[in-house]
Amino acid sequence: MPSELLVGKEDHEILLATAVVDVLSENGYPVKARLILDNGSQCSFASEKFVRKLNNKTYDNQIQFSGIRCTPTVSNKMLNIVICSNIHENFRLKVSCAILPVITSKLPRIPLNKNRLNIPSEFRLADPKFHIPSDVDVLLGADAYYDILLPQIHRVGPKLPTLQLTRLGWIIGGQLPPQRVPKQGKVSLLCQNACESTDSLGEILSRFWEFEELPESKFLSADEELAEQIFIQTHVRLKDGTFQVDFPFNCPTEKIPLGDSFHIAERRFTNLEKRLQKNQELFSTYKNFIDEYVSLKHATYVPFNSTDKSAEIKYFLPHHCVIKESSETTKLRVVFDGSTKTSTGFSLNDLLHKGYQVQPELYDIFCRFHQHSYVLTCDIEKMYRQVKMNPSQRHLQNILWRNSPQEELKCIQLSTVTYGVTSSSFLATSVLKELASNCKGFPLAKKALLNRRTWTMCSMAQIPFPS
The missing domain is CATH 2.40.70.10 (Acid Proteases)
Known part of the structure; x- marks a missing residue:
C-alpha cells in the first residue's frame, strides 16, 4: 500500500x-x-x-x-x-x-x-x-x-x-x-x-390511495407455492368425511434436524403444575380441557420412556393457559408452543412452511359489511381440530400431562391440526377451501367460501327477512 x-x-x-x-x-x-x-x-x-x-x-x-x-x-x-x-x-x-x-x-x-x-x-x-x-x-x-x-x-x-x-x-x-x-x-x-420522513408527499398520497383500494389477487412467493403444492399432493379425505393433512416441511422429512425437546417441556410443565396446584378451580378447568381433548379423540395417551434413546424422536409442545374473563364462551384457552427450540437449535415451527393467508384481508371483509343491509356471521367450532394429521407425523405433536404431582408424567399425542404450530392456519383454511370446491348441493355456501369477495356465508341481499 x-x-x-x-x-x-x-x-x-x-x-x-x-x-x-x-x-x-x-x-x-x-x-x-x-x-x-x-x-x-x-x-x-x-x-x-x-x-x-x-x-x-x-x-x-x-x-x-x-x-x-x-x-x-x-x-x-x-x-x-x-x-x-x-x-x-x-x-x-x-x-x-x-x-x-x-x-x-x-x-x-x-x-x-x-x-x-x-x-x-x-x-x-x-x-x-x-x-x-x-x-x-x-x-x-x-x-x-x-x-x-x-x-x-x-x-x-x-x-x-x-x-x-x-x-x-x-x-x-x-x-x-x-x-x-x-x-x-x-x-x-x-x-x-x-x-x-424521507418519503415525498407524492409517495405518501400514493400509499394512501393504494390502502383505500380493495386488495388485488395475491401472488404467492416460492415458499407459499411449495406449501400449497405439499397440501395438494398430500391431503386426503377419509371415509368418515374428514380431511387428513401433512406438515408442509421445508426440509427432507428423513433429515428433520430436531433434537431433545422433552426436558424443556418437562421443566415448563412443572412450572405450570405449580401454578395449577395453587388454584384448584383453574386446575379443574384445565383438566376438563385435557379430558375433553382426549374424549373427542383429538388426542390419545401414548407410551413414552424419556430414557429410551432408541425410540423415535418426538417433539414435545410446552403448553400453558391464557385466561380471558371477558369471553362469554371460553374463558380459559390452552396455548401450545411450537416455537420451542430443541437441543439442536431448531423448533418444529422452524422446519415448516407457514403457507399463505387463504381467507381475504380483514379490510376486505370490513368493506363488504357495508354492501348489504343484513349480514350473518358464524363460528366453526374447534375448526383446527376438525382436521386430522397424518398418523406418521403425529409423533411431532406431543404434550405432557398428569392429574397430580404424585403420578408419573404421561405423554399425550395430538391427532389433529394444532394451534401454536406455524402452518396450522394455512392447513385448516385450505381444507375449508377444498371442502367448498366439492360442495355441490349448496351453491350459495360454495360461492361464499370460494369467492374472495364474499367470504361471509352468503349475501344477505338474497335472503328475504320478515319486516
Missing part, C-alpha cells in the same frame, strides 16, 4: 466480529461463507456474489431499509439459508436474507497482527482468519444474532478486543492497539426500516 495513503499518526482500528460457517445448498452440500455479526441490523443480508455461488432459489419480496441518516435502499429479492456451525456440529440456524449487490468492503480494512492480542490458544475462533482482509458474504442481523450467543465473555485487556462465545465459536470484536491505518472512513452497518 502506498505510504501516502497512511495517516501520519497512529490511530485505533475497530474490529467487527466475523465468523466462518457452512451454508447448505439445496442439494445438501456445504458452501463456505463468511458472516459479519451485526445486532444493530433489523434484518439479515446476503451478497449477490455469494447467492450465485450457493445457487439456491430466491423469491421476490421487496424490503426497504436504511442506515445512518435514514437514506433508503431497496432489496427486491430474498433467500432462505441454513447456517451450520463448524464448532457445534448439531447446530443449525435458518435465516431469511435480503439480497444486496455488496454488503460491505473487505474486513478488516488492513492486515492485523493477531499475536499482539494474546488470544488463549485453546479458544476455537469462529473466524480463524479474522485478521486477514476478506469478503463478507452474509450479514447476520438481530433477527438471528441472539440465537447464537452463549454467556461466556473473555476480555483480552484494557482497550483491547473482547471475545464472546457463540454457537459458531469465539467471536472477537472491539478496539485494537494503536497502529497506522488507511486514510478512509469507518465502517457502520446499522440497518433499520426506512424512515417515513
